Amino acid sequence: MNKQGMQIVLYVTMLAASCNIFEPREAEPPSQSGFQYLPRTFPSNVILNLQNSVGQQDVAGYVANFTDSTRSQHSFTFVPSGDAAEIYASVLRHWTLQQEQSYFQNLVAKRRQPQSFSNLTLVPKDSIISGNDSRTYSFDYTFTFEHVEPGFAQTARGTAHFTLVNDNSEWTISRWVDLKTTNDLTWSSFKGKFSN
DSSP states (O other), X not given: OOHHHHHXXXXXXXXXXXXXXXXXXXXXXXXXXXOXXXXXXXXXXXXXXXXXXXXXXXXXXXXXXXXXXXXXXXXXXXXXXXHHHHHTXXXXXXXXXXXXXXXXXXXXXXXSSTTOOEEEEEEEEEEEEOXXXXXXXXXXXXXXXXXXOTTSOSEEEEEEEEEEEEETTEEXXXXXXXXXXXSSOOHHHHXXXXXX
């Protein structure tokens, strides 16, 4: 074999060794969710992402909708409904973003099965615009989550007031006020029940 032939063989061997094109690929680690969320460049996208993260039962996607004080000049505040505040006073009194994450994580862990039904329906009521960096929206909500906790409702209803803030062109929910408007449990009760 001449010199040129040797170089070609050597080149092809090195290429095959470095690329491993005929080897099976390493499986990618499972992600939290295959769902693609909308960029949080508009308040409406955050609301849609919140609904989708509940439907997907995606903890990381859910928590991303709320203001994180470690990355923002604002912080997250939750004001529970009065009935739940009485029952779960010690838990709901000083609710934090970490508790929000923990509650939803616990709820997902107690789903009836991996494909259990969950849904968030939001019916718009009104909105308030406060300058360029704040919006408040009111919704009548129905929150449904199939879980295994005996004797506890799987649906909550009420009214939610979400205040969203804009930090560096990214909107998040910084304040959430939950109001009891029906005879059903409110979302606050789910938070209190599944907080630990």
